[in-house]
Amino acid sequence: MIEPLLPIKTDTLYTLSKICWESSNWKQALDVVCSEIRPYFIFDNLAVFLYNESHSDLEVAYARATGRGKTKEADVAWGESVIQEAIEKNQMILSEPIEDKSDRLQRPHILALPLLVKKAGLGVVTIIRFGTPAFTKDHIKFAEFMASQISSMILRQERESMINQLQEHIQTLQIQDDFISTLSHELKNPIGFIKGYTTTLLRQDTSWSESDQNEFLQIIDQETDRLKDLIDNLLDSSHLQSGNTTLNMQLLRIDALLKDVISHARVHHPNIQINLDIRQELPTLQGDPRRLKQVFDNLVSNADKYALGKPLLFRVYKESHGITVDVKDSGPGIPTKDLDKVFERFYRSEAQSQDTRGSGLGLFICKKIIEAHQGQINATSIPGKGTTIHVFLPFNDI
Amino acid sequence: MTKGTKILVVDDEKLYRHLLEINLGTEGYEVITATNGEECLDLVSKKHPDLVILDVMMPKLDGFSTLERIRQFSEVPVIMLTGKNEERDRVKGLDAGADDYVAKPFSATELIARVRSVLRRSQSTETSKAIRFFEHGDLKIDLARAEIWREESPIYLSATEYKLLIQFAHNVGKVLAAEELLSAIWGPQYRQDKEILWVSIARLRQKIEKDPHNPIHIVTRSGLGYLMPPNDSSN
Numbered sequence: 261m262i263e264p265l266l267p268i269k270t271d272t273l274y275t276l277s278k279i280c281w282e283s284s285n286w287k288q289a290l291d292v293v294c295s296e297i298r299p300y301f302i303f304d305n306l307a308v309f310l311y312n313e314s315h316s317d318l319e320v321a322y323a324r325a326t327g328r329g330k331t332k333e334a335d336v337a338w339g340e341s342v343i344q345e346a347i348e349k350n351q352m353i354l355s356e357p358i359e360d361k362s363d364r365l366q367r368p369h370i371l372a373l374p375l376l377v378k379k380a381g382l383g384v385v386t387i388i389r390f391g392t393p394a395f396t397k398d399h400i401k402f403a404e405f406m407a408s409q410i411s412s413m414i415l416r417q418e419r420e421s422m423i424n425q426l427q428e429h430i431q432t433l434q435i436q437d438d439f440i441s442t443l444s445h446e447l448k449n450p451i452g453f454i455k456g457y458t459t460t461l462l463r464q465d466t467s468w469s470e471s472d473q474n475e476f477l478q479i480i481d482q483e484t485d486r487l488k489d490l491i492d493n494l495l496d497s498s499h500l501q502s503g504n505t506t507l508n509m510q511l512l513r514i515d516a517l518l519k520d521v522i523s524h525a526r527v528h529h530p531n532i533q534i535n536l537d538i539r540q541e542l543p544t545l546q547g548d549p550r551r552l553k554q555v556f557d558n559l560v561s562n563a564d565k566y567a568l569g570k571p572l573l574f575r576v577y578k579e580s581h582g583i584t585v586d587v588k589d590s591g592p593g594i595p596t597k598d599l600d601k602v603f604e605r606f607y608r609s610e611a612q613s614q615d616t617r618g619s620g621l622g623l624f625i626c627k628k629i630i631e632a633h634q635g636q637i638n639a640t641s642i643p644g645k646g647t648t649i650h651v652f653l654p655f656n657d658i
Numbered sequence: 659m660t661k662g663t664k665i666l667v668v669d670d671e672k673l674y675r676h677l678l679e680i681n682l683g684t685e686g687y688e689v690i691t692a693t694n695g696e697e698c699l700d701l702v703s704k705k706h707p708d709l710v711i712l713d714v715m716m717p718k719l720d721g722f723s724t725l726e727r728i729r730q731f732s733e734v735p736v737i738m739l740t741g742k743n744e745e746r747d748r749v750k751g752l753d754a755g756a757d758d759y760v761a762k763p764f765s766a767t768e769l770i771a772r773v774r775s776v777l778r779r780s781q782s783t784e785t786s787k788a789i790r791f792f793e794h795g796d797l798k799i800d801l802a803r804a805e806i807w808r809e810e811s812p813i814y815l816s817a818t819e820y821k822l823l824i825q826f827a828h829n830v831g832k833v834l835a836a837e838e839l840l841s842a843i844w845g846p847q848y849r850q851d852k853e854i855l856w857v858s859i860a861r862l863r864q865k866i867e868k869d870p871h872n873p874i875h876i877v878t879r880s881g882l883g884y885l886m887p888p889n890d891s892s893n
Contacts, residue, residue, distance in 0.1 A: 445715065448741045448762060449671060455763035456677045463766055466684045479673060 265393070268300045268402050277409055284420070286413035287322050293406070294324055301402055302326075303387045307338045308375070308410065310383035318343065318383055339370045339386030346372035346384050352404060354395060364391035371395055373407035377415045385410055435604075446490055450483040457483075497621045500628035507548040507632055514583055514653070515542055517549055518574055521556040529564040533571040540578055545655055547633055552653075555626045555637075559587045559649055562622055567591025567646065582635070582654035593643035602639055603627040626651075663777065664688045666707035668698040668724070669739065670716045674762075678711060681766045682773065695719025695727075699802040702732055703790040709777055712756075714740035714747070722754050729755040730824060731790045731801035735780040737772060739764075792827045794889060797866055797875055799827060808866060818843060819862045826876055826886035835883040859884065 276293055283289035294306065308322040323338065339355075346353045351374065357367035369389040375382040385407050389395070395403070457476040461468065468476070499505050515538050522534045556574075563572045567589040575586040594602060603623045626649075630637040634654050641647040665687045667678045675691045682689050690705060692698040694716055702710060710728070714721035725736055738751040741762045748759050757776050760769055792799040798807045804820060806813045815823065821843045825834060836855050840848045848854065863870040877885050 445741060452741070452763035453673050453677070456674070456766060459765035459767060460677065460681055463681075463684075465767075472680070483673075 265301065266299050268398060272297075272300060273405065276406070280409040280413050283413065284417070286410065286417055289413060290322060290410065291324070293409075294326060297406075298326075301399055302389070302393075304390050305338055305388040306386070308383060308385045309343060310375070310414070311381065318347075321383070339372050339384075339388055342370050342372040343384050343386060346374050347381065350374055350376070350381070352400065352407075354400065356394065367391050369394055371400065371403050373403055375407055375411040375414065377411050382411055382414055443494070447487070450487040450490075453483045454480050454487075493621045493625065497625050497628075500625060500632075505628075505632065507551060509546050509548055511544045512547050512549050512552070513542065513544050514547075514552075514576065514585065517552055518556060518576065518585070521553055521560065522574070524553075524557065525560045529560055531569055532560065532564045534560065535571060535573045537573060537575040539576075542576065542578055542583060543655065545583060545653055547653060548629075551629045552633070555629050555651065556585075556587070558622045558626050563587070563589040563591065570646070579652070581656070582652055585651045585653075586648050587651070588646060588648040590646040593645055594639065594641040594647050595643060596641070599639050599641060603637065662688065663709070664690065664705065664707045665773065666690050666692060666698065666701050666705070666710045668692045668695070668710065668716075668721075669713040670694060671713075674713065674739075677766070678769070681770060685770060685773075687773075695721070695724035698724055699727055702728055702734060703802050707734060709773065709780070710734055710736045711773070712736055712738055714738055714751070722750060725751070725754045725756060727802055727804065730804070731792075735776050737776055794827065794830070794875055794886060796868065799823070801827075806866070808868070813865050815862070815865060818858060819865065822858055822862055823866065823876075826884070830886050831888040833879050833883045833885045838883070 276296060279292050279296070280286075280289050283292075290308075303326065305325050306323070307320055309318040310321040311317070312319050320338075342353045342355045353370075353372045355368075355370040355372070357369065367390060369391075371387040373385050373387075375385055385403075387403055457479050461473060461476050515536075518536060522536060525532065525534055560572065563570075568591075570590040573586075573588040575588065577584055603626070627637050630651060630653070634656070636652040637649065639647060639649050663686075665682055667675055667682075667689055668691070669675050669678070670693055675693070679689045679691065690701060690707065692701050696719060698710065698712065701707065712721045712724060716724075719727075721738055721740065725738070728734065728736065735757040736755065737758045737760055738756045739760050739762060740747065740751075751759055757780070758772055760772055790800065790802050792801060796809045799805070801824075806815060806820075806823070822839065825839060825842055836852050837849045840851060840855055844851070844854065859876060860870075863873050863876060866875055867873045875886060877887055879885050
């Protein structure tokens, strides 16, 4: 014999709706609700059906069998027979058993309630009792109350996840937007200098000394180079991004390549002292010498930008599957939260000094080149002490 | 006219400062430079330049905000210098009180011509005066830095409260109607929203008045509006 159900009081409703509005997971909330309501409202089976993404069909999203003979009942009925009717009529449907069969399982009382938010259908919840007791008026009202709670929970969570998606999307757009604004600034500055100093030289109302003229021409020359580098980097990064770059692979000696990079740096970055630390005999490996040089040139130029005047160390060692080159500077370091991001296209650290010029493309290009060699590149840093870029190049033929 | 004319050049890029310095130098102008908005405000109040050439795209305090602060205390002519040549930005600059606008990249001769023209206009009206500090009884405002003190201790105001106070400071002795204040600070669509003004005035008085119930800085004129009384009668 089933114990008589207690009447549902305001307190109960309050407790249940509190569970619902405080939850960030409607299925978990429903689990709690299902056990909380037992003294007032019982059911054997409960199922929530929601529309799929195209809103063309209903899919079961949640189902619980709590009845006396769970497995048997679970096999029998989830209210499929009345779901369609509830949807079509857009109202609660109560289906009572007609024949007085002796088998309890043949006598389901089914409540199907549409889940609605402002008249838009989200789905249906069905509540089934096999045999007794029949749904009373109060029980039906309570079921409607729960259906509205479930609807608003689902809606809220859908909105939350939509907001999260939008926020991610906005962030992506923001990064691109920042890039475009940085880039246009970086492109316009050299153009502005070239225009400004050229028109200065062209002024007819004044004459400049030879040393002034020389200075202006040097500025124009430097800024032209900068513009060219920037455009090269930009094209390069877009080629690498789309995977349209072919490597010119050949056998090379990494130590010879690094020595080349260092002598090149002595000319182009005279302020930076570079030490090379190679402790063992290094085997040759397959690689594109021009591209690998580009990587290390880029790392030197970064160190020159961010670790002004501080020495730079190249430490090279052999590992079982390849060669690692650590490029260690003693600059201000990179904040831990930015470490993973520095290799992303367009990324520039917020902490970066305002005076440093960069397009946010250098490390992205490095990463793409190393990855094309099946290698790895990552960064470690101690703020205030310096940054190390680890480059790993494998032996295997590509 | 160029002898003794002082021009302040504000740009975060060294090569632009140099470019302007050499070109304006040949014209006989005295050129001083600043690399950011804060420095610019300091030099405007200390060196009283006859013209400011102000870059828009600067880190921290950008050109528009710098100009807004300059206009709190000085009528010095300002030419905005910027990479953006969009109408929206030109309007924004002119609205903020810029006298002219030169888009980067520019030619040296064009810039010199603009400088000459703005200076010619300003010298005929002769308006450049710089009063940086405003005092009213125990209250002192540094208009360049947007800082306020009462009896030497700093007072922290919200942006709206500050704007409200500045309206009074610029109109000492004049009754300002609620609609006028609402429209100036919140915008014309708020003209009728008197309650937000009441609340803001009450909050402002809490902060600036020694006795908010007997205000001396912002006085109510029933049915008319509010007034900051002339200095001699405050107290």
